[in-house]
Amino acid sequence: MTLLAALTTGDDLPGAVAAGEHTLSRHELLGWACTIAASLSAENGQTTVAVDAQPGLPTIAAITGALLAGVPVVPVPPDAGELERAHILRDSQATLILSDNPGAAGASGVPTLSISDQKRPGTMPQKEPEAQRPALVLYTSGTTGPPKGVVISRKALAAGLDALADAWQWTPEDTLVHGLPLYHVHGLVLGVLGPLRLGGWLRHTIKPTPERYASTPGTMYFGVPTVWSRVANAPEAARALKPARLLVSGSAPLPSPVFETIKELAGQAPVERYGMTETLITVSARADGERRAGHVGTPLAGISTRLVDENGQPLPADGTTIGHLQVTGPTLLDGYLRGDTIEPPALDDGWFPTGDVATIGADGWHRIVGRASTDLIKTGGYRVGAGEVEDALLLHPAVREAAVIGTPHADLGEQITAFVVTERVTASSVTPEELISFVAHRLAAHKRPRVVRLVGELPRNGMGKVQKKLLPSL
Structure with a gap:
């Protein structure tokens, strides 16, 4: 199955993409992305491209085009400061930045290609890029030094989205609503590539405000705890989400009082999940299962987890013992970008050390305590x-x-x-x-x-x- 299956091969699937007041049919998005893909393929020596990840349809088209072309894409936060932007462009060795802003490259000297100038029907690339090829280079938040480029393969993206489709019963009949940034796992991988792989509508609200969520009909809503806290403090907006079948919270722990308030006002508790840039999403509550305040669920299909102590020795899954969380499975990163090479992650006999501490119950439910540091x-x-x-x-x-x-x-x-x-x-x-x-x-x-x-x-x-x-x- 191709990475963006619903977009490229799902002729009988419903769906379109909307961002703010603008809408594209699936065929319009595919045509625009194919034109971008052809432009990237025509560039001599094109190895990695950056995208100025402003919220909106041009960013979605640009990233989709790069993925169709098989060129690794680096989403650049639109609010990145001059030093951060320069670091990302230099470290990734991007040879082009896709943006409708001619000054998006700053002082880096990287050439800019207008996204909207490519908005016309194009021809599909002749073949799907190999599954093991790098797809995204996502930069970490840089809390322990300069942001690091995390290389994620096409097969890791596919595995992660398919596992979530199983856990969340995600189908082409769903309409996903969110207003999250388009340069992180939550907003980009789950929030954009999810519908393009699995089908259905994507409605991006540009900003994740309670009012915009409440006025945008959908079956699934994605938010970070800050978003859900604001929704909880806007009772009418929270009640407007009652028709939805799934409210998903992630990227940080959801405070229990917010969990309970959303449950009361919207008629259902949020589904919490856990992951990180290097692993994608690995643990989640299920759409058809229990939801527990302060807990993030059980491992997704294909994922295994364990707790170890400071010496790497296994700890019991008894629901109370706190240990260092390690994960393994098909969604792990290829490695970190280091110049012209990809440096493999430092694994512990195949296990990735997340840097988080957690408890695991006898029933497999995880509670994330937080960062070990x-x-x-x-x-x-x-x-x-x-x-x-x-x-x-x-x-x-x-x-x-x-x-x-x-x-x-x-x-x-x-x-x-x-x-x-x-x-x-x-x-x-x-x-x-x-x-x-x-x-x-x-x-x-x-x-x-x-x-x-x-x-x-x-x-x-x-x-x-x-x-x-x-x-x-x-």
């Missing part, structure tokens, strides 16, 4: 997951957002430190001491925060993830 707090001989403390804080009516980290402590090694954003209405009535006591009454004493700092907002990246490494400077 920031969310596993070792305090006074105890191992505490930051997410559990955050969930407890969010139960307080005055707390709107909470982020917990370990900070140095002379006696404990690390002390649990919470950064809290309060609701404006009740902010004047809550104190750090009250919040510490609130948690102490709900969790074990050693899990209570030693320090609570009330802040105006939490630092987040483009996908809504809290940047915990920035918290100590608040």
Whole structure:
């Protein structure tokens, strides 16, 4: 089966693509993408192309065209700063950037090809590129240094989307609605390539606001926790999603209070899933199964997971033991881009170390504690997951957002430190001491925060993830 099967071979399948107020039929998108593919093939020495990933139909057409041509494509965040953009273009060795903005390449000197100038019917490439060829080079967020180019093959994309189709009962009859960025796994791989492989409609709202979600009919809605939190705070918008069959949350943990509010207002709990750039999606709740607050489900078809300790020794799947999560399966990256070569990932006997810590229950359900570097707090001989403390804080009516980290402590090694954003209405009535006591009454004493700092907002990246490494400077 070809990578974009529904687009290229599904003549009898319904579907089209809409972004904002603009719509393309499946045949119109295919023609535009084929013209782009022909332009890329005609470029001498074309090995990797970048796409200025502005939200909208031109980005979808450009990435589709590059995939049809078999040329690895690098989506560049439209809000990337000058240094980040220059790093991505230089590191990927992109020889062309597809954009309707002539200045998209910045000072890099990379030539620009207008996407909209290619908007005319084209001819399909004669053959499907080989399955093992690199398809995407996705750059990580760069939290531990300059962003790294993660190379994902065509077969990994196909395996990941087919596994999600099975878990989510995703069919050509579905209409997917989202407004997520088009340069990450969630918004691009799941949110664009999913419908192009599996069929159905894609309606991109350009921005993921509650009002736009509520006014766009669909059967599936994708969002990150920030999106669902805003939907939960807009009851009429949440109720408008009742006709949908699936609400999916990912890219960061969904706070339990948001989970419960969406469940009450929209008539169903969100499906949570887990993955990362290097592995695509590996664990998820199922459309026809249970949904548990604070948990991300069970491994997808073809995926295996395990927990290990700091020495790489296996840990029990008992639902309480916290360990380092490792995964293996057909969705793993080919490696990291290193000049003209792809450096294979450092695997542990075939297992990919995710860098996350988790628990796995006897029934296979996973709870992600967080990043090992920031969310596993070792305090006074105890191992505490930051997410559990955050969930407890969010139960307080005055707390709107909470982020917990370990900070140095002379006696404990690390002390649990919470950064809290309060609701404006009740902010004047809550104190750090009250919040510490609130948690102490709900969790074990050693899990209570030693320090609570009330802040105006939490630092987040483009996908809504809290940047915990920035918290100590608040």
